[in-house]
Amino acid sequence: DAGVIQSPRHEVTEMGQEVTLRCKPISGHNSLFWYRQTMMRGLELLIYFNNNVPIDDSGMPEDRFSAKMPNASFSTLKIQPSEPRDSAVYFCASSSLQVYSYTFGSGTRLTVV
Amino acid sequence: AQSVTQLDSHVSVSEGTPVLLRCNYSSSYSPSLFWYVQHPNKGLQLLLKYTSAATLVKGINGFEAEFKKSETSFHLTKPSAHMSDAAEYFCVVRSGSNYKLTFGKGTLLTVNP
Numbered sequence: 001d002a003g004v005i006q007s008p009r010h011e012v013t014e015m016g017q018e019v020t021l022r023c024k025p026i027s028g029h030n031s032l033f034w035y036r037q038t039m040m041r042g043l044e045l046l047i048y049f050n051n052n053v054p055i056d057d058s059g060m061p062e063d064r065f066s067a068k069m070p071n072a073s074f075s076t077l078k079i080q081p082s083e084p085r086d087s088a089v090y091f092c093a094s095s096s097l098q099v100y101s102y103t104f105g106s107g108t109r110l111t112v113v
Numbered sequence: 114a115q116s117v118t119q120l121d122s123h124v125s126v127s128e129g130t131p132v133l134l135r136c137n138y139s140s141s142y143s144p145s146l147f148w149y150v151q152h153p154n155k156g157l158q159l160l161l162k163y164t165s166a167a168t169l170v171k172g173i174n175g176f177e178a179e180f181k182k183s184e185t186s187f188h189l190t191k192p193s194a195h196m197s198d199a200a201e202y203f204c205v206v207r208s209g210s211n212y213k214l215t216f217g218k219g220t221l222l223t224v225n226p
Contacts, residue, residue, distance in 0.1 A: 093157075104157040
């Protein structure tokens with residue numbers, strides 16, 4: 001199993017541009033999470049999907065952020081327009097609740113200049 | 114409600130000496146507890162997990178943790194530190210069947226030669 005796959009690994013973009021982060025969860029996992037990690041705030045849950053349906057998006061900072069999961073094997077997190085304060089490492093994680101553990105991807109390091 | 118307190122933001126040990134990373138939690142329901150490790154510029158890797166089975170949990174790379182309900186603690190230990198153990202360690206709690214993980218602020222482990 002290749003684990004949770006995120007792309008790109010690094011993204012540098014200019015303020016105001018649209019950014020799309022991608023995630024492929026582990027096959028068979030029915031839960032998917034997007035987290036953001038910053039020095040100031042640590043790891044924060046942005047959104048949680050179960051069986052491709054968004055269950056909790058209360059952590060999404062504002063309307064500039066959106067996430068989709070069109071099928072069980074793919075999810076995107078989009079920021080439009082991006083701002084310098086969005087600079088962080090964004091992690092995707094997937095889980096099968098029966099397993100009681102969460103597998104994280106390697107993250108996307110986003111820098112907005 | 115659930116929360117996690119990692120009592121030390123930074124721990125420094127010498128190679129070959131024991132490691133102790135401290136974690137206290139609070140949880141409204143029976144908790145699941147995890148330790149994750151993050152090496153520099155890498156993703157989060159699961160070290161070990163407690164899910165109401167044996168209170169002494171053994172993980173990868175010689176780490177173990179003991180769940181102590183009376184002390185609401187889940188400290189991570191290793192008998193002998195290795196240089197490759199230098200990383201940031203996160204204690205994580207999940208309450209009952211709640212999908213949300215709550216992360217501690219992290220403990221940076223430095224291993225000196």
